[in-house]
Amino acid sequence: MNLNHLRHFFTVIETGSFSDAADRLYISQPAVSKSVNELESYLKLPLIERGVKGRPLSLTKDGKMLYDYARSIFALEKAATDEVIARQKLNRGAITxxxxxxxxxxxxxxxxxxxxxxxxxxxxxxxxxxxxxxxxxxxxxxxxxxxxxxxxxxxxxxxxxxxxxxxxxxxxxxxxxxxxxxxxxxxxxxxxxxxxxxxxxxxxxxxxxxxxxxxxxxxxxxxxxxxxxxxxxxxxxxxxxxxxxxxxxxxxxxxxxxxxxxxxxxxxxxxxxxxxxxxxxxxxxxx
The missing domain is CATH 3.40.190.290 (D-Maltodextrin-Binding Protein; domain 2)
Incomplete structure (x- = not known):
């Protein structure tokens, strides 16, 4: 699984729209849509309900499952990044x-x-x-x-x-x-x-x-x-x-x-x- 695709999917759900996700990720909206489509194609599972324009996005059952895993993955990534920064600044760490x-x-x-x-x-x-x-x-x-x-x-x-x-x-x-x-x-x-x-x-x-x-x-x-x-x-x-x-x-x-x-x-x-x-x-x- 491509983690960039997963991050784009996660950000779409977090922000509530493809356009807001594009703004947060500093890429174009078509690029976000393409990335999510490629993730669905790779998994062979629909993740997001494509409803009427203007209505909030909703997740399929499979999308909810993947979103929960993505949230855990990126929470761990943030924790690891925070720990690395703390060690670089010598706020934490160990030496033998x-x-x-x-x-x-x-x-x-x-x-x-x-x-x-x-x-x-x-x-x-x-x-x-x-x-x-x-x-x-x-x-x-x-x-x-x-x-x-x-x-x-x-x-x-x-x-x-x-x-x-x-x-x-x-x-x-x-x-x-x-x-x-x-x-x-x-x-x-x-x-x-x-x-x-x-x-x-x-x-x-x-x-x-x-x-x-x-x-x-x-x-x-x-x-x-x-x-x-x-x-x-x-x-x-x-x-x-x-x-x-x-x-x-x-x-x-x-x-x-x-x-x-x-x-x-x-x-x-x-x-x-x-x-x-x-x-x-x-x-x-x-x-």
Whole structure:
């Protein structure tokens, strides 16, 4: 069934005449009459009683049935249009953000607060998982956008750009002599993790060969163990800030010319259009 024909038929009944329907539809009256005739021919059913000129239009039994369906169809169309417009204007909508743990714990909150204050009618959901799991969720469309930390990420299925460069710090217990820190064991994340790969790259960049490596499953636990003089570590400055303020550990400075950093990435699926809420969150993050 041609929906334009159905719309013309519906408008004729709504306005009460072919001429008024033509005015509302911005087409000629003959075009409206032709459209309704073609609909009747297609359905092989009479829809409108053609009575005496000047008398109101009336529907056949079949016409009444079709009119009721048409009214429901175009009511749904209007509701869908209204919903789309509301989402475009960010009066309604939802966004699911996937983030890796360090970003969730130390970076994301002020941006979420800012976004929610600007767009209070948008429903927010945040998934916190490993970088690998976040990328899988993005591929499966379980999340709209991803913010992850780690080493270099390359894939033709993603659009990737750097959101921030996070400063990494070499850390030690305050009692360790700065001239002897290289003699102590290093606490690193588990082998195979993106954070471990990045830490090893940073150690190479800093020209450090660890005497001994102890694998630890979380950044926070590494910070706690270093504060107990268990060894040395290399962690994001955001993770160790409170430990340094309370003098539970210290940063080993290598000078501004040799600053260690790791990228924090914004990732979306290549070729998948961003919705209005996702575009608005992008602007909050980058502006």
């Amino acid at each position: 953000i996937g983030v890796s743990p360090t970003i969730a714990n130390y970076w994301l909150t002020p941006y979420l607060v800012d976004f929610q204050q600007k767009y209070p009618n948008i429903d927010l959901k945040v998934m916190v998982e490993s970088t690998h799991s976040i990328k899988e969720a993005l591929t499966d469309a379980d999340i709209d956008i991803a913010l992850v930390e780690g080493g270099k990420i390359e894939s033709e299925q993603y659009d990737i750009k750097i959101w921030k460069q996070e400063v990494m710090s070499i850390i030690a217990h305050p009692d360790i002599d700065d001239k002897e820190w290289h003699k102590h064991p290093w606490l690193l994340r588990e082998r195979g993790s993106m954070t471990r790969d990045l830490m090893e790259q940073l150690l190479v960049k800093a020209k450090i060969t660890p005497k001994k490596i102890i694998e630890v499953g979380s950044n926070e636990l590494i910070a706690q163990m270093v504060s107990k003089n268990f060894g040395l570590g290399i962690l994001p400055r955001s993770v160790i800030h409170s430990f340094c303020e309370t003098k539970q550990l210290k940063e080993i400075s290598r000078g501004h010319h040799d600053m260690l950093t790791r990228p924090l990435y914004w990732i979306v699926c290549h070729g998948r259009p961003l919705g209005p809420a996702s575009r608005a969150f992008h602007d909050v993050l980058f502006n």
